[in-house]
Every structure is written in structure tokens, then in C-alpha cells.
Amino acid sequence: MVIRTLIVDDEPHAIDILKKYSANIPEIEIVDTCNNALKAFQTIQNSKIDLVFLDIKMPRLSGTDLVRSLKKPPMIIFTTAYQEYAIDGFDLNAIDYLLKPIPLKRFLQAIDKVMHFLNGDKNDQPVAVSETIMKQPANHFLYLRIERRLIKVNTKDILWIESVKDYIKVITAEKTFYTKQKISVAEKLLPVGDFLRIHRSFIIPVDKIESYNPNYIVIKEEKIPIGRNYKLICAQKFNPGNDMLYSPE
Incomplete structure (x- = not known):
């Protein structure tokens, strides 16, 4: 065989x-x-x-x-x-x-x-x-290598993740963590369905979104841009059936 x-x-x-x-x-x-x-x-x-x-x-x-x-x-x-x-x-x-x-x-x-x-x-x-x-565990953690240590961050505390050159910023309500890592790697380590890549430089937790606009979303009164290549998937997720709000520009 x-x-x-x-x-x-x-x-x-x-x-x-x-x-x-x-x-x-x-x-x-x-x-x-x-x-x-x-x-x-x-x-x-x-x-x-x-x-x-x-x-x-x-x-x-x-x-x-x-x-x-x-x-x-x-x-x-x-x-x-x-x-x-x-x-x-x-x-x-x-x-x-x-x-x-x-x-x-x-x-x-x-x-x-x-x-x-x-x-x-x-x-x-x-x-x-x-x-x-x-x-399946109730909590999910992201482990960040910072100054030769692994820092455990509960993904429920993350407000958004931002890519800055070779680093990412993991922003929580209490603290911002900087670690040398590609945002694409961080994306793979996050709980499926709970987070969404909305820009080549930004990942956001869906449950933290306060408002949605075709060009940005708002979390904690901060406007986070939606990238050109991510506008359609965001429109389909946050405003399904209303193509009027989608603009590739």
C-alpha cells in the first residue's frame, strides 16, 4: 500500500x-x-x-x-x-x-x-x-521576548498591535510592550476569530472596537487606520451587505 x-x-x-x-x-x-x-x-x-x-x-x-x-x-x-x-x-x-x-x-x-x-x-x-x-483554555497568552525575558500578556488585555519597522508595539490599557518581532508572526499566535489584521501595520481585537468607518476603526478614542488592501474584508465583517460604505480609495 x-x-x-x-x-x-x-x-x-x-x-x-x-x-x-x-x-x-x-x-x-x-x-x-x-x-x-x-x-x-x-x-x-x-x-x-x-x-x-x-x-x-x-x-x-x-x-x-x-x-x-x-x-x-x-x-x-x-x-x-x-x-x-x-x-x-x-x-x-x-x-x-x-x-x-x-x-x-x-x-x-x-x-x-x-x-x-x-x-x-x-x-x-x-x-x-x-x-x-x-x-481549550479559557485564557490565551502572547509571550513577548523583552530584554532577555519572556513576558506573558493575556490577549484579552490587548487593545491593538502596531508594527514599527522590525518591532511591534503591543498596547494594553496598562502598558505598552516593545519587542523585536514581525507582525505576521504575532498574527499567527493570536486566538482565531478574536483578532483581525486591518492594515499591514495594525492588528486589532474585534471585541474592543468602539466604532467603524470605512477608513478607520476606533478603540479607546484612538483612530486606527484601515489599509487599502483590508477595506473590503473589514466592510464585509463590520457592515455586511452595505457596499455603499466601501471605497478602495
């Missing part, structure tokens, strides 16, 4: 780990690797793929949206750092849902589920997904 496998992740290290683990399984043949879901869509359309290790939070098109776009998706094992996506994984009938960093033991358990599925045991439930939902 040969399981033609595709690895999709925008982090090269994550791809390397899965390739290393897969090398221990003679049945797995890595057909290709992709760093975005659009390329993965093309690969799936043009090649016979039995199994996909699929990251969820990726630029432009998420892993879950990729699966929804396929009429007959292959077997899916979601690989992500975010517990919040577990419900989506369950709804999309994923074989399994692996939280990063992925231990080898947990990887092997997922492959065992794949083998059971291929051998006709179609009724296996993705237990790991259900367990992940039950264990």
Missing part, C-alpha cells in the same frame, strides 16, 4: 518535521510540499493525492477553506498551533488534528487512524479533535 501524501504549511521547519517523521513509514510517499493553500489546490487537482497534512492558518487561503473548496477532498490531517480550530477540523471530517509542536508518538497515532480508515474502518471518530475542544 502506497499513501500518496502532500504536506502543506507556510513554515519550512514544520514541513521538515513531517518529512522526517514520514520517512519512518514505508507506506507514505511524499509527493510534494506546498507553502500555501492555493498551490496545494492546484497540486490536488493535477495529482493523485491520498492524504494531506494541512496547516490551517495560512496567508490568502486557510487550510479549512481549501478543504471546503474541494468536491472530493483526500484524507486530511490538520496540523496547527491553534486549539481554536478544532471544531472546524471536526466538522470537516478530518482524520485527525495535530497540535504543534507535534510529538512523534502523536504523529504515529494519526497514521494509525489513516491505516484503519483505509482498511475499511470508516467509523473511527477523530477523538483527538473532541479532546482538544474539551481542553
Whole structure:
């Protein structure tokens, strides 16, 4: 039995780990690797793929949206750092849902589920997904490296995050933290659905928004600009069905 496998992740290290683990399984043949879901869509359309290790939070098109776009998706094992996506994984009938960093033991358990599925045991439930939902923490923290220390910031306290050259500012009601990090990295570490990128330099918590304008949003009486490339997604989220307010200028 040969399981033609595709690895999709925008982090090269994550791809390397899965390739290393897969090398221990003679049945797995890595057909290709992709760093975005659009390329993965093309690969799936043009090649016979039995199994996909699929990251969820990726630029432009998420892993879950990729699966929804396929009429007959292959077997899916979601690989992500975010517990919040577990419900989506369950709804999309994923074989399994692996939280990063992925231990080898947990990887092997997922492959065992794949083998059971291929051998006709179609009724296996993705237990790991259900367990992940039950264990989801009430609080979520962002860890910031500041002066050789890791500072823990509760994401519920964040008012907005701003990119300044090679640094980001994490603004809370009590304090502003500066750390050398790309805003795109910080975006990946935030709870899904709770935060929104509205500008190449700004991420905001949705529940802190006091008012919305096509060109800016207001949090704590501060106007935070909405970038040109983010106006449409903001209009769709904050004022759905009213295209009159959307202006690309």
C-alpha cells in the first residue's frame, strides 16, 4: 500500500518535521510540499493525492477553506498551533488534528487512524479533535521576548498591535510592550476569530472596537487606520451587505 501524501504549511521547519517523521513509514510517499493553500489546490487537482497534512492558518487561503473548496477532498490531517480550530477540523471530517509542536508518538497515532480508515474502518471518530475542544483554555497568552525575558500578556488585555519597522508595539490599557518581532508572526499566535489584521501595520481585537468607518476603526478614542488592501474584508465583517460604505480609495 502506497499513501500518496502532500504536506502543506507556510513554515519550512514544520514541513521538515513531517518529512522526517514520514520517512519512518514505508507506506507514505511524499509527493510534494506546498507553502500555501492555493498551490496545494492546484497540486490536488493535477495529482493523485491520498492524504494531506494541512496547516490551517495560512496567508490568502486557510487550510479549512481549501478543504471546503474541494468536491472530493483526500484524507486530511490538520496540523496547527491553534486549539481554536478544532471544531472546524471536526466538522470537516478530518482524520485527525495535530497540535504543534507535534510529538512523534502523536504523529504515529494519526497514521494509525489513516491505516484503519483505509482498511475499511470508516467509523473511527477523530477523538483527538473532541479532546482538544474539551481542553481549550479559557485564557490565551502572547509571550513577548523583552530584554532577555519572556513576558506573558493575556490577549484579552490587548487593545491593538502596531508594527514599527522590525518591532511591534503591543498596547494594553496598562502598558505598552516593545519587542523585536514581525507582525505576521504575532498574527499567527493570536486566538482565531478574536483578532483581525486591518492594515499591514495594525492588528486589532474585534471585541474592543468602539466604532467603524470605512477608513478607520476606533478603540479607546484612538483612530486606527484601515489599509487599502483590508477595506473590503473589514466592510464585509463590520457592515455586511452595505457596499455603499466601501471605497478602495
